[in-house]
Amino acid sequence: MSNAPQPTTDSQTDTAPDGAAYLREILRAPVYEVAQITPLQPMKRLTARMGNQIQLKREDRQPVHSFKLRGAYNMMAQLTEAQRQAGVIAASAGNHAQGLALSGQQLGVSATIVMPRTTPDIKVDAVRSFGGKVVLHGSNFDEAKGHAEQLAHEHGYTFIPPFDHPAVIAGQGTIGVELVQQNGHLDYIFVPVGGGGLAAGVAVLIKQLMPNIKVIGVEAEDSACLRAALDAGEPVTLGQVGMFADGVAVKRIGEETFRLCQQYLDDSITVSSDEICSAVKDIFEDTRAIAEPSGALSLAGLKKYVDQQQLHDKQLAAILSGANLNFHGLRYVSERCELGEKREGLLAVTVPEQPGAFLNFCHILGGRAVTEFNYRYSDAQLANVFVGVRLLQGQEELDSIIADLRKGGYPVVDLSDDEMAKVHVRYMIGGRPSKPLKERLYSFEFPEYPGALIKFLNTLGTRWNISLFNYRNHGADYGRVLCGFELEEADLLSFTSHLRELGYRWKDETNNPAYRFFLAQ
Structure with a gap:
């Protein structure tokens, strides 16, 4: 695994590291040259409420407030001298970018991070503060990644993937070592899943050392790429993903991470945005820490799993994987946490x-x-x-x-x-139209960058009359839009074609009961 800076591919499956090889690499990973051993903190209030001993692994206490530092540093520490001299590059909208930048600063390696133009200033500034060179390109992660790969080819940079590489997985697996050292009596460990690097690293480590501990993967229900891959028997690409828990908003799980998750995870569970908001609140009430949505994901899964499986008197740990939250996003969390509970x-x-x-x-x-x-x-x-x-x-x-x-x-x-009722209808004014309309209703997720609304109007708003419009943003990288159009049945095929051309996530809400109750003719 050492000196292997390129991502794992299908052709490498036969020679992929086994569990014993991963154990060796995790135990000798030099991550503590830059990372911290983070505390495993009891959650006293939640423990009393749920009848199980619940502890929280505080990866928000890392210098970059996220576990991503471990994997990025472990891979970069294994580069050859020539690769270090050439520099490294990655695409990221958040935590991986900061981990890479700090790792580069520590190792004296030039780090370039391509970030979507939609990335909030707080994240861009954080990367620059760690010495990273930021290139803003594209309106989403896929466009940023494509540009990063192009720059890597042109300049000879080594591409550092966010999750799908043995060295990155081994770096994240060091969390598993700490967990068993801090509490060797755990019954369950709940791990968030995006691309799968953290889940794969922790699961393979735990199953080598203490296979009696069950490791449960937790996904956001609107970006459950692991669940889709498990159902299909291989990684598949989701058509679209929700962006509330943006740290795990991954359309396709990695090849190597899926291989390990399929082999070593004991179970998986999905949770809603409201359940994540509830977990953010629980973390704050117990620790006074403010988790980002993906950081609270595993605790949301723990709570749901305890309820579904009727667990009692067990020792459970969840990983608070990150706390790089845009402050204004707390407005949404505050609105929704009671519903999640x-x-x-x-x-x-x-x-x-x-x-x-x-x-x-x-x-x-x-x-x-x-x-x-x-x-x-x-x-x-x-x-x-x-x-x-x-x-x-x-x-x-x-x-x-x-x-x-x-x-x-x-x-x-x-x-x-009802998502539409919770996001839009409860805040809208104007009521029903004063005359009959042949109206259809759609919800959209807008990327937050200059020109997004103009693109929307140029694509859809010049041919069809907009009869209703409501926009909400909670400080995230995207806004939520509810829009009504006057449409004849004969227009639907052409209109749907334009929606696909637009490229934003959308959903037909015409038959939504909240719309029928409060807004429709």
Whole structure:
């Protein structure tokens, strides 16, 4: 594995390192020349709440506030002198970039990082502060990576991949060594999965030393490339990925990382954005640390797995993999964490327009705290009300509220899991159109860079009339857009073709119940 700076490929499968080889490389990885041994911190509040001993591996305490430093340094430390003189390059929008830059500074190697133009200034500035040379190119990671590979070819740089290389995997695997040294009685370790480098490194190490410990991979449900690969029996490319947990927003798991994850992981689980937000809150309440969404991913999986498997009196560890969060992103986390905990329910309720109806509605709620209430007169007979209710007993209590409302004569729809309702409808004004429209509704994720809106309008807005528009950004690298268009059935084929040309992530929301309740004619 030493002096092997090129990524693993399919042709290398027959000669890929076995578990024993990985164990040797992990144990002799020189990562502590730059990285720290991070604490395994008890989570006392969550432990008391869940009936299991829960500990958090604090990789946010690394100099770059992420585990990525380990893998980048381990690979760079193995370069030949000629490769060091030529310099290294990578493509990254965040943590890998900072790990590479600091590693280059420590080793005296010039490091160039190609970052998408959408990358927030806080991340660009962090890379430069560690001595990295930043090249801004493209509107997404794939475009940045293509440019990085082109520059590597032109200038003779060594390309340092973010996850799919034995040396990178071995560097990340040093976390596993620390875990068993810090608590040799663990029953489960939960590891976040993006491209798979961390999960592969920890799993292969644990299974060589203490195979009785179960290692569980955790993915965001809208970027579950490991789950897709396990189902297919080989790595596959996802059509699109969600960007909330941008640190794990990977369309295709690595070849070598998949081989190891398939062989050594005991299980995997996916979690929603709301469940991740809830885990961010748990981490803050227990440690006062503020995790980035991908950093809280493994704890979200731990909580869900404990609930699904009904685990009790077990010793569990989750890896807080990073804390490079854009501060304004906390607004979204704050809005959604109660939903992730099932401590808030969102309902669309039809209330008759007659005296005393609203009072009777409140009586049915039985004194429960109302978190929000949105209403505007629009019809002489019926009103559609958007209401949030604080919950003390989770889904069971929400089901009881819904049953009581229906028994009282109030039609109700549960919107607690409706993404469009949570992101857009609860914040919109204007209500229904004043005249009939042949309208179709779409949601989009906009990259946050100059010209994104102009591209959208040039592609879609000059031929079809825009009848509704709502934009929200939570400090992330992308914004959320809800847009209505006046479309004839004959236009749908051409319109869909233009959507594909646009290249943004999109979804048809025309039949969404929140839209039907509050915005449609």
